[in-house]
Amino acid sequence: xxxxxxxxxxxxxxxxxxxxxxxxxxxxxxxxxxxxxxxxxxxxxxxxxxxxxxxxxxxxxxxxxxxxxxxxxxxxxxxxxxxxxxxxxxxxxxxxxxxxxxxxxxxxxxxxxxxxxxxxxxxxxxxxxxxxxxxxxxxxxxxxxxxxxxxxxxxxxxxxxxxxxxxxxxxxxxxxxxxxxxxxxxxxxxxxxxx
Numbered sequence: 001x002x003x004x005x006x007x008x009x010x011x012x013x014x015x016x017x018x019x020x021x022x023x024x025x026x027x028x029x030x031x032x033x034x035x036x037x038x039x040x041x042x043x044x045x046x047x048x049x050x051x052x053x054x055x056x057x058x059x060x061x062x063x064x065x066x067x068x069x070x071x072x073x074x075x076x077x078x079x080x081x082x083x084x085x086x087x088x089x090x091x092x093x094x095x096x097x098x099x100x101x102x103x104x105x106x107x108x109x110x111x112x113x114x115x116x117x118x119x120x121x122x123x124x125x126x127x128x129x130x131x132x133x134x135x136x137x138x139x140x141x142x143x144x145x146x147x148x149x150x151x152x153x154x155x156x157x158x159x160x161x162x163x164x165x166x167x168x169x170x171x172x173x174x175x176x177x178x179x180x181x182x183x184x185x186x187x188x189x190x191x192x193x194x195x
Contacts, residue, residue, distance in 0.1 A: 019078055020085035023107075030074055034131055036088035041074075047194070048119050051149050052094050054193050055117060055185075059097060062183045068099040068114065076108040077116075079139040089135060094119045097179065112139035114179045120148045133157070137164055143179045152191055 016036030025031065030041040044052075052072055059070040073092045080087050096113040098104060103111040116136055120129070129146065136144045137159070144157040144164065152171065157164035158178045169175050172188040 016088065018086045018088055019076075019081075019090055022076075022090055023085070030092065031090075032092055033088055033090040034135075041092065042121070042123055044119075045121060047149055048094075048121055050194055051119055051147065051190075054190055055095055055147075058185055058190070059095065059180075059183075062180065063097070067101070068097050068180065069101075069104075070095065070097050071109070072096075077113060078108050078110050079112055079135055079141075081108075081110040091132065091135065093117065099179070112136070112141045114141070115143040115145070115177070116141050117145040117147060120146060120150075122150075133164075143177070145175075149194070152187070154187065 017033055017038055018036065019033070022031065022033055022038075031038050032041060033039075056070060056072050063070055073094050075092060075096070077091050077093060077096065078087055079089050079091065090108075093113070093116040095115075095117040096109065097115040098109055099114045100111070103109050103113075118129075118132065133144070136157075140159060142159045144159075146155040146157075148154070154169045154173075154175060155166060156169060156175060157166045169187060172186075175185045175187065177183040177185065
């Protein structure tokens with residue numbers, strides 16, 4: 001998960017934005033919207049990108065020929081989409097899996113993905129992680145992982161009856177992917193492939 005840094009108020013002229021506003025912004029900077037507040041995305045580290053690549057290969061190879069699709073950032077995810085684009089929460093998870101093709105359009109994912117993976121960077125704050133946890137829970141993301149490459153710990157949250165049931169995996173554990181029955185991710189193999 002790349003850290004989302006709050007945008008300077010002088011750079012953007014108003015305090016609350018919609019997805020329609022967001023689509024008009026130009027430049028190489030990337031943003032997320034949290035309840036209409038704009039946050040600039042920091043550039044990811046080499047370690048972050050290496051881990052993201054390995055996870056995307058694991059998921060992509062397993063999903064080949066299956067109806068679900070895996071995507072990596074940058075890709076806009078409108079957790080609470082509105083037809084007039086007045087929704088005010090847009091995130092860019094590091095990795096996501098979408099099984100409902102009707103949620104995909106040419107520019108974004110419209111609605112909660114089935115699985116979201118965020119990779120923690122040193123610049124991530126606890127409040128940012130807590131905020132995203134709540135957004136994903138409220139939207140009904142069926143499975144949400146937080147991967148900490150420093151500690152080699154993965155927190156997995158599985159949506160059940162309006163709540164997340166959470167488990168922590170580390171070292172040589174194998175993580176069963178609940179939303180993709182039959183897929184397991186070996187942490188031992190994953191960590192071994194990283195530089």
